[in-house]
Structures are given as C-alpha cells and as structure tokens.
Amino acid sequence: MENQIVEVINVTREVAWLPWAVQYFFLIGLSVGGVLLSLPGYAFARDEWRKLGRVALLVALTCGLAAPVALLSDLHQPGRFWHFYVVFRPTSWMWWGSIFIPFYVTGLLVYAWACFREELQEQGRVDSRLAALYRLAALGGGRNDGLIRATGLVVLAGAALVALYTGVEVAVVRARPLWHTPFLPVQFLMTALAGTTGLVLLLNRFAAGNDRTVEVQANRLLAGALGAVMVVGGVWLAAGLFGIERTHAEALDSVANSEAWRVTAIWAVAATVLPFVIAVAKPAGTGLLTGLIAVHSAWMFRWTVFIGGQTVPKTGAGFYEYALPAGPEGLLGIVGTAGLWLFLLLVITAFLPTPPQSAPRPVRAAPAADRAVAAE
Amino acid sequence: MDRSRRNFCLGAGAAGIGAATLATMPAEAAQARQGGDAARRWAMVVDVRKCVGCQACTVACIMENDVPENSFRTIVSTYEVTEQGKTGTYMLPRLCNHCEDAPCIPVCPTGATHQRQDGIVVVDNTVCVGCAYCVQACPYDARFINHDTQTADKCTFCVHRIDAGLLPACVETCVGGARVFGDLNDPNSAVSKLNRETDPKVLKPEQGTQPRVFYIGLDPKFQGKVDGTPTLWRPAREKEHV
Ligand code: SF4
Numbered sequence: 001m002e003n004q005i006v007e008v009i010n011v012t013r014e015v016a017w018l019p020w021a022v023q024y025f026f027l028i029g030l031s032v033g034g035v036l037l038s039l040p041g042y043a044f045a046r047d048e049w050r051k052l053g054r055v056a057l058l059v060a061l062t063c064g065l066a067a068p069v070a071l072l073s074d075l076h077q078p079g080r081f082w083h084f085y086v087v088f089r090p091t092s093w094m095w096w097g098s099i100f101i102p103f104y105v106t107g108l109l110v111y112a113w114a115c116f117r118e119e120l121q122e123q124g125r126v127d128s129r130l131a132a133l134y135r136l137a138a139l140g141g142g143r144n145d146g147l148i149r150a151t152g153l154v155v156l157a158g159a160a161l162v163a164l165y166t167g168v169e170v171a172v173v174r175a176r177p178l179w180h181t182p183f184l185p186v187q188f189l190m191t192a193l194a195g196t197t198g199l200v201l202l203l204n205r206f207a208a209g210n211d212r213t214v215e216v217q218a219n220r221l222l223a224g225a226l227g228a229v230m231v232v233g234g235v236w237l238a239a240g241l242f243g244i245e246r247t248h249a250e251a252l253d254s255v256a257n258s259e260a261w262r263v264t265a266i267w268a269v270a271a272t273v274l275p276f277v278i279a280v281a282k283p284a285g286t287g288l289l290t291g292l293i294a295v296h297s298a299w300m301f302r303w304t305v306f307i308g309g310q311t312v313p314k315t316g317a318g319f320y321e322y323a324l325p326a327g328p329e330g331l332l333g334i335v336g337t338a339g340l341w342l343f344l345l346l347v348i349t350a351f352l353p354t355p356p357q358s359a360p361r362p363v364r365a366a367p368a369a370d371r372a373v374a375a376e
Numbered sequence: 377m378d379r380s381r382r383n384f385c386l387g388a389g390a391a392g393i394g395a396a397t398l399a400t401m402p403a404e405a406a407q408a409r410q411g412g413d414a415a416r417r418w419a420m421v422v423d424v425r426k427c428v429g430c431q432a433c434t435v436a437c438i439m440e441n442d443v444p445e446n447s448f449r450t451i452v453s454t455y456e457v458t459e460q461g462k463t464g465t466y467m468l469p470r471l472c473n474h475c476e477d478a479p480c481i482p483v484c485p486t487g488a489t490h491q492r493q494d495g496i497v498v499v500d501n502t503v504c505v506g507c508a509y510c511v512q513a514c515p516y517d518a519r520f521i522n523h524d525t526q527t528a529d530k531c532t533f534c535v536h537r538i539d540a541g542l543l544p545a546c547v548e549t550c551v552g553g554a555r556v557f558g559d560l561n562d563p564n565s566a567v568s569k570l571n572r573e574t575d576p577k578v579l580k581p582e583q584g585t586q587p588r589v590f591y592i593g594l595d596p597k598f599q600g601k602v603d604g605t606p607t608l609w610r611p612a613r614e615k616e617h618v
C-alpha cells in the first residue's frame with residue numbers, strides 16, 4: 001500500500017555561507033596549490049621546474065591575496081572581524097583559520113618577494129624611471145637560494161595549515177552528511193591542485209609567454225591530480241554505495257533521488273575524465289582546453305559542496321530552492337572577486353613582466369654571482 | 377489557565393535534583409556556562425497529539441522577538457500523511473532544542489554562541505560576526521542569519537521572559553496546550569513528570585546532541601530528515617519536484 005508524506009508547511013532556510021565562501025575556498029585552495037607547485041623550482045632550485053614554478057607563484061600570489069577579501073565579505077558583520085582576535089576559541093576550526101590565514105599570507109608575500117628578488121634586481125638595472133623603485137624593492141640584493149628555501153619552508157607550513165583547516169572546518173560539520181567525511185579535506189586539496197595546474201596552463205598561455213615545456217609539464221601534473229581526484233571520489237562513492245559507513249550512505253541517500261544532483265554528478269565526472277584523457281593523450285597544444293576545464297571543475301566542486309550542500313534541508317523534505325541573487329550576496333560577489341583577482345594579476349605582471357625566455361637572459365651573470373656569494 | 381504550563385513558576389525553590397533519565401553535563405562544560413540560574417535546567421515538552429497546527433506559536437514568537445520577515449525561530453511543520461489509503465495531517469512544532477551537548481557552541485569562533493547555566497543556548501549579537509558556522513553546525517536547521525542584525529539568530533526560550541518569571545511566548549499562546557515548559561531540575565515540574573511518565577522522544581537522537589525539547593507522540597518518520605515531497609513554499613519552487 002502506498003504511504004506518502006507531503007510537506008505542506010515548513011521553513012526554507014536560506015544559504016548562510018554565500019558564494020563569497022565558494023570564492024574563498026576556491027582561491028585559497030588554488031593559492032596553496034600554487035605554493036606547492038612553485039617549491040621545486042624555487043625553494044629546491046630545480047631548474048627544469050623554474051618556469052612552471054614562476055607561473056605557479058603568480059597563481060599563489062594573486063589567489064592568495066584575493067582570497068581573504070572574499071572570506072571577509074562572507075561574514076555578515078565584516079567590520080567585526082577583529083572579534084576573532086580577542087578570544088581564545090581552540091574548539092573552532094574557523095578560529096584557527098583566523099590565525100593561519102595571516103600567517104600564510106604574510107609567509108607567501110615574503111616567499112614571493114624572495115623568489116622575485118632576482119627579477120626585481122634585474123629590473124633595477126634597466127634604464128627606466130622605475131629602476132629606483134625596483135632597486136628599493138630588491139633591498140639591494142638578488143637571488144638568494146638559502147633565503148628562498150627558508151621562506152619556502154615557512155610558507156609550506158602555512159599552506160599545510162591552511163589546507164588542513166579549510167578541509168577539516170567543513171568536514172567536522174556532522175549535521176551535513178555530505179560534508180562530514182574524512183575524504184573532504186583530501187578532495188579539497190586534490191581538486192585545488194587540479195585547479196592550480198589548470199590556472200597555470202591558462203596563465204602560461206595568456207600571461208607568461210606561452211611556453212611549450214611548461215604546458216606539457218603542467219598537463220602531466222594535471223593528469224596526476226585528476227587521477228587522484230578520481231580515486232578519492234571513487235572511494236567516497238564506494239563507501240556510500242556499499243553502505244560501508246553510515247554517514248556516507250546517508251550523504252548519498254540525501255541526494256540520490258534528485259535529478260539536479262544526478263546531472264551535477266555526471267557533469268563532475270565528465271569535467272574530470274575529459275581533461276584527464278586529453279592531458280594524457282596530447283599534453284602539448286591542449287593547455288587552453290584542459291586548463292579551462294580544470295579550473296572550472298575545481299570551482300564547480302566547491303560550488304556543489306557549499307551551495308549545493310546547503311540546499312539539502314537538515315530536517316525538512318526535499319531540497320531548498322536556491323536562485324543566485326544578482327547583488328553582493330550572489331553574482332556580484334563572484335564577479336567582484338574575479339575582478340579583484342584579475343586586477344591583482346594585471347598589477348603583478350605589469351610590475352614583474354615575464355622574463356624573456358629565448359636565449360639566456362642578458363644579466364644572468366649577476367644573479368649567478370650573487371648565488372655564489374649566498375652559497376658561501 | 378493550564379496550571380501545568382505555569383508550573384515552572386510555581387515550582388521555584390525546589391531544585392537541584394536532575395531527572396533520572398537525563399545525563400548530567402560534563403564538569404568542564406558546566407564551567408564554561410555563563411549567566412542564568414545554575415539551579416535550573418529549562419526544557420520543553422511538546423505533546424504533538426495536542427497540536428492543532430494553528431501556528432499561533434509561530435506568530436507569537438515573531439511578535440515577541442521581532443523576527444524578520446521570511447525567518448522563523450519556531451514553526452509548526454505540517455505534513456499531509458497518506459497511509460493505507462487514509463490521509464491525515466501531522467504537526468510538528470520545531471524550535472531550538474537547547475541541546476545539552478550543542479554542536480553550535482564549539483564551532484563558534486568568537487564565543488558569541490554560548491550556553492547559560494540554566495541550559496539555554498543564546499547568541500550575543502553584539503559579539504557575533506555573522507560567520508554562520510553555527511548555522512551549519514546545528515543539525516536541526518534551528519538557526520538562521522537575521523538580516524536586520526546580520527548576526528546568528530534562533531529561539532532563546534524567550535530568555536528575557538524567563539528571567540522575568542514569565543513563560544515563553546509560544547507556550548503562553550498555545551491553544552492546544554501542546555507546549556509545556558519548565559525546570560528539569562525540579563522533580564515536581566510538569567516537564568519532569570512528563571519525562572518520567574511518558575518517555576518522550578527527541579529529534580535526531582543519533583546526533584548525540586541531547587536535546588532538551590522533548591516530544592510526546594513523535595512518529596519515527598519525522599524524527600530525522602523527513603522523507604517526503606515538499607510543496608510550494610516560495611513561488612520559485614514551482615518548477616521543482618515533478
Ligand atoms: S537545536 Fe541547534 S541551535 Fe539549538 S542548541 Fe541544538 S544545535 Fe544549537
């Protein structure tokens with residue numbers, strides 16, 4: 001006999017973590033990924049990773065500077081952000097985040113400065129009106145691998161803490177089965193790495209000299225990251241499908257009957273498998289395509305987790321309706337953050353244009369000498 | 377006037393004995409609690425069999441607490457249930473459960489959300505930054521962001537009324553006498569008696585939150601996330617759910 005429940009009256013709870021939060025988690029994830037990808041070339045001075053590392057550093061810097069703005073905007077009382085800093089709330093992962101973020105961003109700025117110091121010094125030698133400014137910014141020095149490595153290790157620690165807190169902060173929310181999984185922090189990190197690599201591919205094309213070797217290298221990395229994304233996603237799905245663990249089964253259950261969620265799932269799989277196949281089969285000449293898909297897929301993952309996750313009622317039937325508002329609570333927030341990121345990219349790349357890549361750089365000897373000094 | 381609903385006022389003085397079935401709070405949690413009367417543990421028992429679904433409580437709460445449009449601190453979720461060819465209506469008044477082990481508290485990065493010694497979970501909206509972490513952490517969708525104050529908001533058991541010796545507005549107004557409020561620490565209070573005598577249930581017990589809002593006549597189908605069909609609430613919903 002058919003039993004049926006129709007919900008006649010209930011409340012619709014609106015999304016409380018806004019698209020700003022999606023932007024924050026996206027940008028900070030990409031920034032962390034950028035730091036990781038820049039380390040081999042800079043902190044460990046591996047020449048074959050240097051060019052890719054430079055593009056990754058641009059990703060880390062631009063995303064890392066835009067992210068806190070998005071985070072602040074997600075507070076409904078942004079002017080009270082200092083309230084985080086006058087209490088001790090170790091039980092709250094968000095409180096820890098308020099400590100980790102400034103540490104990470106400061107570390108990132110110092111590390112990026114150490115990495116770019118060589119370029120600043122070179123720019124200071126060019127006969128231009130800004131030369132003095134560059135010399136000032138270089139603080140009278142050039143490439144110093146010891147400094148780069150030291151600051152690199154500090155920012156690596158910051159990046160690890162940020163990756164940890166951003167993942168765990170969401171994963172501890174037991175009230176949302178979709179979030180409450182130990183896989184989530186890993187998924188955030190892996191999709192962030194894929195997104196970073198995607199953005200490296202895009203910036204390599206548009207803002208950093210379109211280098212073929214960087215493209216191939218990045219596409220290989222992308223394939224690796226996407227492979228990891230698929231493995232972790234598969235394990236999560238299996239845990240839910242076969243009822244290995246209750247929360248996972250509940251999570252899957254809460255969305256399994258929704259057409260919209262099924263479409264999202266197919267979309268997510270396609271946006272992972274497609275760039276993976278392309279990146280493996282043809283790593284050269286496809287960077288624009290794989291990069292675009294990878295960036296989009298990293299963003300979609302966060303959109304689905306945060307906005308999609310919040311449309312699942314905790315007690316009510318079915319799903320809450322979500323329509324993207326046009327104002328600062330919605331579209332404007334997304335566009336605004338993207339605009340800020342673009343602005344930062346333009347400023348940074350204008351101040352530090354990609355060094356000419358053909359033939360050894362004319363002033364190469366000088367930093368090499370510095371390096372010798374530093375090594376002593 | 378229903379004396380049982382007034383019971384908590386009359387029972388003043390008799391305190392200190394916890395209801396046998398209820399776990400006592402851990403010592404460190406007790407220390408962290410601020411304000412309120414430590415001798416009391418306020419609670420509510422909702423007898424869903426008596427609820428007529430009139431939403432008088434919903435309205436009373438809005439008026440009493442100046443709850444903004446489109447937001448609710450309490451609401452009577454109403455369901456049309458068809459079983460074996462028969463159709464009936466099921467009412468479930470929802471509010472903050474003032475959980476003994478409330479997951480909304482530890483996540484709060486500013487300490488704005490805290491629990492009083494009498495068990496009432498409150499938000500200091502002069503401290504709250506509106507990060508909405510607590511909104512995510514509550515398993516009952518009891519919290520929301522109040523767009524007038526831009527801070528977290530939820531049922532307070534009408535704490536301002538309690539402190540003045542009055543009943544919560546919803547209890548005061550309940551037509552069917554479905555909402556009973558009182559002190560669990562007082563063995564003679566109506567809530568304590570109902571707790572002993574009727575073995576009421578709580579929502580989502582598996583979450584381990586130990587709610588202090590109890591339900592008599594709670595159908596297990598409504599204890600967690602309701603598996604049903606939502607109907608029109610906002611007009612925008614029309615296109616969904618074929
Ligand atoms: S019902 Fe929700 S808001 Fe109320 S105390 Fe429990 S967890 Fe906190």
Ligand code: SF4
Pocket residue numbers: 483484485486487488489499503504505506507508509510511527528
């Ligand atoms: S919204 Fe306010 S009360 Fe809730 S967790 Fe954030 S600061 Fe605390």
